Amino acid sequence: MSLKEKINAANTRALEILFHSTPRWLDVRPAIEVLPGMKENLILHAGPPIEWNRMASAQKNGVAGAAVFEGLAENIDQAKAMTAAGEILIDACHEYNTVGSMTGVTSPSMPVMVVENEPYGTTAYINVHEGPSRNRLTYGAYNTAVRKNLEWIRDVLGPALGAAVRAMGGMHIGPIIARSLTMGDECHNRPTAGSALFALEVLPYIIESNLDRAEVARVARFLKETEHFFFHLGMAAGKATTDAMSGVPYCSLVTAMARNGVEFGIRVSGTGNRWFVGPAAEIEGVYFSGYGPEDAEADMGDSAIMETTGLGAFAMAASVSMAYAVGGGAADAMRYQESMVDITVARHPAYQIPALDYRGTPVGIDIRKVVQTNILPIIDTAIAHKNGGEIGVGIARPPMECFVQALEGLSVAAQKELSQPAG
Amino acid sequence: MSLKEKINAANTRALEILFHSTPRWLDVRPAIEVLPGMKENLILHAGPPIEWNRMASAQKNGVAGAAVFEGLAENIDQAKAMTAAGEILIDACHEYNTVGSMTGVTSPSMPVMVVENEPYGTTAYINVHEGPSRNRLTYGAYNTAVRKNLEWIRDVLGPALGAAVRAMGGMHIGPIIARSLTMGDECHNRPTAGSALFALEVLPYIIESNLDRAEVARVARFLKETEHFFFHLGMAAGKATTDAMSGVPYCSLVTAMARNGVEFGIRVSGTGNRWFVGPAAEIEGVYFSGYGPEDAEADMGDSAIMETTGLGAFAMAASVSMAYAVGGGAADAMRYQESMVDITVARHPAYQIPALDYRGTPVGIDIRKVVQTNILPIIDTAIAHKNGGEIGVGIARPPMECFVQALEGLSVAAQKELSQPAG
Numbered sequence: 052m053s054l055k056e057k058i059n060a061a062n063t064r065a066l067e068i069l070f071h072s073t074p075r076w077l078d079v080r081p082a083i084e085v086l087p088g089m090k091e092n093l094i095l096h097a098g099p100p101i102e103w104n105r106m107a108s109a110q111k112n113g114v115a116g117a118a119v120f121e122g123l124a125e126n127i128d129q130a131k132a133m134t135a136a137g138e139i140l141i142d143a144c145h146e147y148n149t150v151g152s153m154t155g156v157t158s159p160s161m162p163v164m165v166v167e168n169e170p171y172g173t174t175a176y177i178n179v180h181e182g183p184s185r186n187r188l189t190y191g192a193y194n195t196a197v198r199k200n201l202e203w204i205r206d207v208l209g210p211a212l213g214a215a216v217r218a219m220g221g222m223h224i225g226p227i228i229a230r231s232l233t234m235g236d237e238c239h240n241r242p243t244a245g246s247a248l249f250a251l252e253v254l255p256y257i258i259e260s261n262l263d264r265a266e267v268a269r270v271a272r273f274l275k276e277t278e279h280f281f282f283h284l285g286m287a288a289g290k291a292t293t294d295a296m297s298g299v300p301y302c303s304l305v306t307a308m309a310r311n312g313v314e315f316g317i318r319v320s321g322t323g324n325r326w327f328v329g330p331a332a333e334i335e336g337v338y339f340s341g342y343g344p345e346d347a348e349a350d351m352g353d354s355a356i357m358e359t360t361g362l363g364a365f366a367m368a369a370s371v372s373m374a375y376a377v378g379g380g381a382a383d384a385m386r387y388q389e390s391m392v393d394i395t396v397a398r399h400p401a402y403q404i405p406a407l408d409y410r411g412t413p414v415g416i417d418i419r420k421v422v423q424t425n426i427l428p429i430i431d432t433a434i435a436h437k438n439g440g441e442i443g444v445g446i447a448r449p450p451m452e453c454f455v456q457a458l459e460g461l462s463v464a465a466q467k468e469l470s471q472p473a474g
Numbered sequence: 475m476s477l478k479e480k481i482n483a484a485n486t487r488a489l490e491i492l493f494h495s496t497p498r499w500l501d502v503r504p505a506i507e508v509l510p511g512m513k514e515n516l517i518l519h520a521g522p523p524i525e526w527n528r529m530a531s532a533q534k535n536g537v538a539g540a541a542v543f544e545g546l547a548e549n550i551d552q553a554k555a556m557t558a559a560g561e562i563l564i565d566a567c568h569e570y571n572t573v574g575s576m577t578g579v580t581s582p583s584m585p586v587m588v589v590e591n592e593p594y595g596t597t598a599y600i601n602v603h604e605g606p607s608r609n610r611l612t613y614g615a616y617n618t619a620v621r622k623n624l625e626w627i628r629d630v631l632g633p634a635l636g637a638a639v640r641a642m643g644g645m646h647i648g649p650i651i652a653r654s655l656t657m658g659d660e661c662h663n664r665p666t667a668g669s670a671l672f673a674l675e676v677l678p679y680i681i682e683s684n685l686d687r688a689e690v691a692r693v694a695r696f697l698k699e700t701e702h703f704f705f706h707l708g709m710a711a712g713k714a715t716t717d718a719m720s721g722v723p724y725c726s727l728v729t730a731m732a733r734n735g736v737e738f739g740i741r742v743s744g745t746g747n748r749w750f751v752g753p754a755a756e757i758e759g760v761y762f763s764g765y766g767p768e769d770a771e772a773d774m775g776d777s778a779i780m781e782t783t784g785l786g787a788f789a790m791a792a793s794v795s796m797a798y799a800v801g802g803g804a805a806d807a808m809r810y811q812e813s814m815v816d817i818t819v820a821r822h823p824a825y826q827i828p829a830l831d832y833r834g835t836p837v838g839i840d841i842r843k844v845v846q847t848n849i850l851p852i853i854d855t856a857i858a859h860k861n862g863g864e865i866g867v868g869i870a871r872p873p874m875e876c877f878v879q880a881l882e883g884l885s886v887a888a889q890k891e892l893s894q895p896a897g
Contacts, residue, residue: 069745253695255695271678271681371829
C-alpha cells in the first residue's frame with residue numbers, strides 16, 4: 052500500500068468508529084469523583100493547554116470564579132494571585148476526557164455528566180449547563196447569583212439528573228441528535244428541540260424520584276428555560292466519539308478542535324493527543340444590544356467538538372437562523388454547510404437534513420483536504436465578553452497554520468510508522 | 475364601491491380579524507358543561523352535518539363507541555340501532571363551536587379544551603387527544619383499551635390539564651404555533667415540536683398540583699408520547715379564529731373546511747354558517763404496513779381548520795417529511811405550500827417559514843381565486859380504516875363544486891346586501 056492508501060484506509064477505519072459509536076449518558080457525578088487525574092485544587096478550562104499569564108481575560112475570570120466557588124480562595128483577586136503562583140492549578144478539559152463550553156471552566160465539586168461510548172470503551176465528561184442567564188461562570192461571570200445557581204446545580208439538579216438517568220438505565224444521545232436535526236437544530240448554537248426532547252425523556256424519572264415536589268417543579272422549569280441544556284450532552288457525546296477515533300495510525304481526520312480565546316488547537320487521529328495550535332480568530336456575528344467587537348473575546352470553547360462530528364455549522368442547513376446571525380438566509384445556511392463537503396470524507400448516515408432531502412451532514416475533516424483546498428472548517432459559536440457574560444453569536448474559523456502543522460506532524464508520525472519492522 | 479371593491483374590503487377586514495386574533499387556552503371542562511346546546515344524548519361528529527344512514531363506517535363506529543362510553547347504549551349494535559331510531563342524536567361539531575379530528579366524535583362527558591379568542595369574543599372547544607395508540611375512538615375504534623384510556627382522560631388527565639391551565643392563567647396558542655414552524659412542524663400532521671413545547675409549559679403546573687405523584691409521572695409520559703397532543707389546541711385556536719372572521723358581509727374567504735368521510739363542506743365568511751358540500755375525496759398518501767386504499771375511509775375530520783388558517787399543507791415547507799408521505803422531497807414541500815399563494819390573499823405575518831427566509835405562509839383562501847385558477851386547497855391529513863384505527867397519512871383536496879356553489883351562494887348573499895336600504 053502506498054502512504055496515500057494507508058491514510059485512506061486509516062480514515063475509513065476511523066469513520067467506521069465514528070459511525071458505530073453509541074454515546075450514552077449514564078450518570079452525573081462530582082468531577083472530583085470521576086475525572087481521571089482530577090485534583091482538589093485543579094480548575095479545567097476549554098481549548099488547548101495555556102499558561103495563566105497568556106490566558107484570555109474571560110477565561111481567567113472563569114477560573115478565578117471557580118476557585119472562589121470551590122473555596123480555594125476568598126475572592127477573585129486572591130484566586131488569580133494563587134493561580135499565578137501555581138497554588139491553584141489549571142489544565143485543559145480535553146486532557147481529562149472532558150469538554151467545556153466557552154471558558155470551559157470545570158472545577159472539582161461540579162457535577163459532570165458521564166457519557167460512555169460502550170463499543171469502544173471511551174468515556175467523556177461535561178459539566179451541567181448553568182441555565183438561561185447570560186451571566187454564567189461558563190462565560191467568565193461570577194457573582195452571588197452565579198454562585199447560588201451553581202450551588203443549586205451541585206446540590207439539587209446534578210444529583211436529581213444522576214438519579215434520573217440511573218433509573219432510566221442510561222440514555223442514548225445519538226437518536227435525540229438525529230431527531231433534533233429534523234426540528235430546526237444544528238445542535239451547537241441551536242439545540243432547542245433536542246433540549247425539549249431531552250427534558251421530556253428525563254422528567255418522568257425526576258417526578259418519580261424522592262426529590263421534594265417544589266424542587267421537581269423548579270427542575271422542570273429550569274429544563275424548559277434552558278434551551279441549550281442538551282448541547283452539553285451533545286458535546287460529551289462528540290468527545291466520547293472522537294476519543295474513540297483517536298490514535299489510528301496514518302489517520303488524517305481531525306478528532307478535536309478547541310479554543311481558549313487565545314489559541315485554536317486541533318488534534319488529528321494519527322497524531323493522537325498532540326495539539327497543533329494557532330491564534331484564535333475574532334468571531335463574525337451579531338452582538339446583543341449594547342455590545343460590539345471591542346467587548347469580545349476571540350474564539351473560545353471546546354464546543355467545536357460538534358463540528359468535528361458533523362454538527363453545528365456542518366449541519367447549518369438544519370437551522371436557517373444560524374445563517375441569519377451572519378447576515379445570510381436559507382440558501383446561505385445550505386451553502387455554509389455544503390462548503391464543508393470539500394474538506395470532509397463522508398456524510399453522516401444518521402445525521403440527516405430534511406431541507407437537503409435527508410442527505411447526511413458532511414463529517415470527517417481531513418487535514419489534507421483543508422490544506423489542499425484552502426477551505427477552513429466553519430464553527431457556529433457564541434461570543435463571550437472580556438469581563439464575562441454572553442454578548443452575541445456568530446461563526447468562527449480556525450487558523451490555517453493548525454492544519455499545516457498537523458499535516459507536517461502526521462507526515463513525521465507516518466514516516467515513523469513506516470520505519471517500524473513489518474508484520 | 476363596486477361589488478369587487480366591496481368584496482376586497484370585506485376580505486381585508488376579515489384578514490385583520492385573522493391576524494389580530496389571540497386564541498388562548500383557558501380551561502378544560504366536560505363537554506356537557508360548556509358546549510352551547512350540548513345534550514346528554516348527543517354525539518358530535520366531524521364534517522358538515524350528515525344523516526345517520528349516509529354516515530361513513532368509521533364515523534358510525536365512533537359515534538356508537540361514544541354512545542357506549544357514555545352509557546347511552548349497552549353495546550355497539552344497540553347504539554347504532556338507537557342512533558338510527560333517533561334516540562341518540564348526532565350533529566356536526568362545528569354547529570357547537572367545536573372541532574374534532576378524523577371522526578371528530580365528541581360526547582357529553584368528554585373533557586374539552588376551552589380556547590377563547592378574547593378580542594372578538596369567540597370561544598372554541600375540542601376534546602383531548604387520546605394518545606399515541608393507532609386505535610382511538612377518534613379513528614372509529616372502540617374496545618376495552620380505548621374505553622379505559624378515555625376514562626383516564628376524563629377522570630385524571632382532563633381535570634389535571636384544567637387545573638394546570640387555570641393555575642397558568644391561560645396559555646396563548648399562537649406563539650407556540652409560530653415557534654414550532656421553525657422546528658419542523660406544519661402543525662397538522664406534524665405537531666411534534668409544538669407538543670413538546672406545550673408539554674414543557676404545562677408540566678411544571680401539573681407537578682405543583684395536588685395530583686398523585688405517580689399520576690403526574692403518567693401524565694408526563696403521556697404528553698411525551700403524544701406527539702399530536704398540541705394539534706388539538708391548534709385546531710381549537712383555528713376555530714376560535716375563523717369563527718371571529720365569519721359573517722363579514724361580502725367576504726369571499728373560507729372560514730371552515732370540514733369532512734365527514736362522505737362529504738366535504740366549506741363555509742365562507744360572507745355566507746355565515748351555511749355549508750357548501752361535495753363528495754369527500756380519497757386520500758393520496760402512504761399506508762402503514764398491511765393496509766391499502768381498499769381499507770380506507772375517504773377524507774375525514776375538521777382538522778382542515780389548520781389549512782384554513784395558513785397551517786398544515788399551507789405550511790408544508792416547514793415539514794419536508796409531509797412531502798415524503800406523497801413521494802416528494804424538500805422542493806415538493808415548498809412547491810405544495812407555495813402553490814397555495816395563487817388561491818390566498820395574504821401571507822401570515824406570524825407564521826413564518828425558515829426555509830423560505832421567514833416568509834409567511836399563504837393564508838386567506840379566496841373562493842373566487844379557487845374557481846378562477848382551478849387550484850384546490852391542499853390538506854395534510856391522516857387515513858382512517860373503515861373499521862376504525864389509523865392506517866396512514868397523506869394529502870387530500872376538496873371537490874371544486876364546494877367552491878362553485880359557495881361563489882353562487884356569496885353572489886346571492888351579496889345581491890341581498892346590495893338591495894338593503896343604504897346608510
